[in-house]
Amino acid sequence: MPPRAIRQVEEHRGHVAGPVLWQRTATRRIATADPTLFVTQPTTRTWNTPATALIRSSLLRIQWLLALYPPDGTTGIAVEIREVSDLVQDLLGDRKLRRVSPHPPNAAVRSAVIRRMPSIGDLALVGDAAQRIINGEEESTLADALLGNVLAPGKDDQLFELWTGLTILRRLRSLGATVIAGPWDSAVSSRHFAEIEFSGRSYFLEWQRSYWSTPVFKGPGRYATALRAADLNVSSLRPDFLLYDEDGTRAVLVEVKFSAREEHSPDRAGTIDCLAYQHDLETASERPNDVVSLVVASSTTATSSTGEICIADPDALRSSEAVVDQLLGPTSA
Numbered sequence: 028m029p030p031r032a033i034r035q036v037e038e039h040r041g042h043v044a045g046p047v048l049w050q051r052t053a054t055r056r057i058a059t060a061d062p063t064l065f066v067t068q069p070t071t072r073t074w075n076t077p078a079t080a081l082i083r084s085s086l087l088r089i090q091w092l093l094a095l096y097p098p099d100g101t102t103g104i105a106v107e108i109r110e111v112s113d114l115v116q117d118l119l120g121d122r123k124l125r126r127v128s129p130h131p132p133n134a135a136v137r138s139a140v141i142r143r144m145p146s147i148g149d150l151a152l153v154g155d156a157a158q159r160i161i162n163g164e165e166e167s168t169l170a171d172a173l174l175g176n177v178l179a180p181g182k183d184d185q186l187f188e189l190w191t192g193l194t195i196l197r198r199l200r201s202l203g204a205t206v207i208a209g210p211w212d213s214a215v216s217s218r219h220f221a222e223i224e225f226s227g228r229s230y231f232l233e234w235q236r237s238y239w240s241t242p243v244f245k246g247p248g249r250y251a252t253a254l255r256a257a258d259l260n261v262s263s264l265r266p267d268f269l270l271y272d273e274d275g276t277r278a279v280l281v282e283v284k285f286s287a288r289e290e291h292s293p294d295r296a297g298t299i300d301c302l303a304y305q306h307d308l309e310t311a312s313e314r315p316n317d318v319v320s321l322v323v324a325s326s327t328t329a330t331s332s333t334g335e336i337c338i339a340d341p342d343a344l345r346s347s348e349a350v351v352d353q354l355l356g357p358t359s360a
Contacts, residue, residue, distance in 0.1 A: 034070050045069025077132040078140045081147055083124050084131035085154025090115050092157035094189045162208060187285040188267055191323045192234055194344055195354065196221055202351065225355065229273035237263040243275035245313035249306055264307050270354060277317040279354055280304050285325040294329055294338050297322035301336050321353050333357060
């Protein structure tokens with residue numbers, strides 16, 4: 028990843044950083060009456076270039092698609108997927124790439140980058156294909172052919188959380204919903220995780236956002252009220268996902284819990300969190316009439332059924348009608 032050199036004019040007092048622009052320094056010293064002031068023009072390196080932005084955005088798209096097909100097993104395509112997934116995660120974890128924009132450059136800049144660096148073009152094409160599959164612009168069977176039909180929960184909590192969000196979108200799309208998803212970055216709170224059209228109604232799926240930051244909920248909540256009464260810094264509770272309709276009549280709080288240890292109970296932990304959300308929302312000045320929860324646990328013996336809280340494991344998330352009814356309401360079928 029080639030860096031880009033940037034030369035910026037800076038002012039310093041009492042010390043020098045980079046070459047001094049003496050004429051400007053003299054002018055500024057007269058203007059400010061400060062003999063300790065220096066105007067310099069140091070050279071700094073940045074990796075936030077169009078080329079690295081194209082690399083990161085393509086890797087993110089591949090990571091999102093791989094999250095739809097987490098590996099399970101020790102042979103064949105599962106091993107290949109795991110190796111690719113690990114490689115993508117390692118690359119995205121590079122300290123240089125972490126500072127790069129997650130959004131791809133525009134078409135003209137992208138073409139110029141690929142002309143100069145053809146090797147990036149192959150990665151960009153794979154990233155484009157991954158995005159088309161996620162958006163439903165290509166048949167899901169294409170994803171099966173590319174990555175193998177091996178659906179299983181991810182190996183850690185972050186991947187399992189992302190896998191859950193993508194699986195919800197795939198499930199809704201299989202019912203005929205139109206889904207506009209991604210590109211995503213959990214640090215960018217102004218974007219929906221997905222916009223969904225189904226049976227003439229519009230829905231929004233949020234990822235790692237407080238329900239108070241959405242237009243369908245208005246506080247104060249019990250949690251913030253208790254913190255304020257105790258003179259503590261006020262913060263808000265935040266489910267992993269929040270699905271709500273445009274009319275503000277229904278909202279679903281989705282809590283995702285992963286545990287690789289058999290003695291842990293992710294289903295119970297998720298239920299406790301959802302009860303806390305429901306309790307917090309009881310004092311809301313505005314809220315949908317119908318607010319329910321869905322707990323997606325990496326392992327559970329619970330039977331999925333609609334109600335205040337529906338608990339589902341990965342298999343139920345992919346196939347249970349109760350999960351669909353919990354997400355869209357019992358009339359969705």
